[in-house]
Amino acid sequence: MTTRAESQPDVEHLLDVFKALANPVRLQVLRWLREPGRHFPVERAIADPVEVGVCVSHIQEKTGLAQSTVSAYMAELQRAGLVRATRVGKWTHYKRDEARIAEFVAVLGHTL
Numbered sequence: 001m002t003t004r005a006e007s008q009p010d011v012e013h014l015l016d017v018f019k020a021l022a023n024p025v026r027l028q029v030l031r032w033l034r035e036p037g038r039h040f041p042v043e044r045a046i047a048d049p050v051e052v053g054v055c056v057s058h059i060q061e062k063t064g065l066a067q068s069t070v071s072a073y074m075a076e077l078q079r080a081g082l083v084r085a086t087r088v089g090k091w092t093h094y095k096r097d098e099a100r101i102a103e104f105v106a107v108l109g110h111t112l
Contacts, residue, residue: 010107013081017104020080025063026073030082032062033096047088053095055088 036049
């Protein structure tokens with residue numbers, strides 16, 4: 001049996017993920033990042049969107065939101081462990097963290 005202290009980090013992580021996904025724009029961006037070649041302009045990318053991630057400027061353009069808002073949204077997804085950030089020159093690129101997403105799904109299944 002798991003003790004309360006052992007399960008608390010899992011519960012806190014679940015809550016962080018749920019908070020990040022509670023915003024419809026953040027949820028949509030995470031869905032777009034599943035297939036970056038389909039949802040973002042690959043021909044304008046300065047790095048491989050599948051390997052490195054999608055430039056924040058392309059995410060901002062697609063959402064139509066202010067750059068500061070998109071940056072804050074992506075930081076929230078990153079804190080929840082759903083995306084990874086990589087700098088390419090002066091630009092930040094975001095990619096889904098599939099291993100952490102799978103871990104979240106497993107913890108969710110175990111917790112519920």
